[in-house]
Amino acid sequence: MPGFFVIGDESTHVVADARCPECLEEYPKTCLCGGLMHAASGEADEGGADWPATRCDQCGRSEEELH
Numbered sequence: 680m681p682g683f684f685v686i687g688d689e690s691t692h693v694v695a696d697a698r699c700p701e702c703l704e705e706y707p708k709t710c711l712c713g714g715l716m717h718a719a720s721g722e723a724d725e726g727g728a729d730w731p732a733t734r735c736d737q738c739g740r741s742e743e744e745l746h
């Protein structure tokens with residue numbers, strides 16, 4: 680039974696699935712920890728930046744946290 684993974688209000692990302700159906704194009708990416716970095720269509724923040732909301736399915740960090 681696959682584990683599901685939540686980013687923002689998207690709750691159907693699939694843990695450890697390199698072809699996660701819910702991710703944006705080009706995701707999931709491999710995380711530094713060996714897990715997969717998933718991406719949900721991000722909401723624009725107050726500054727107008729439109730970063731995708733990213734989160735690793737193993738360590739829970741976002742891509743921004745890793746940079």
Ligand SMILES: [Zn+2]
Nearest residue numbers: 692699702717
């Ligand atoms: Zn995903």
Ligand SMILES: [Zn+2]
Nearest residue numbers: 710712735738
């Ligand atoms: Zn990670």
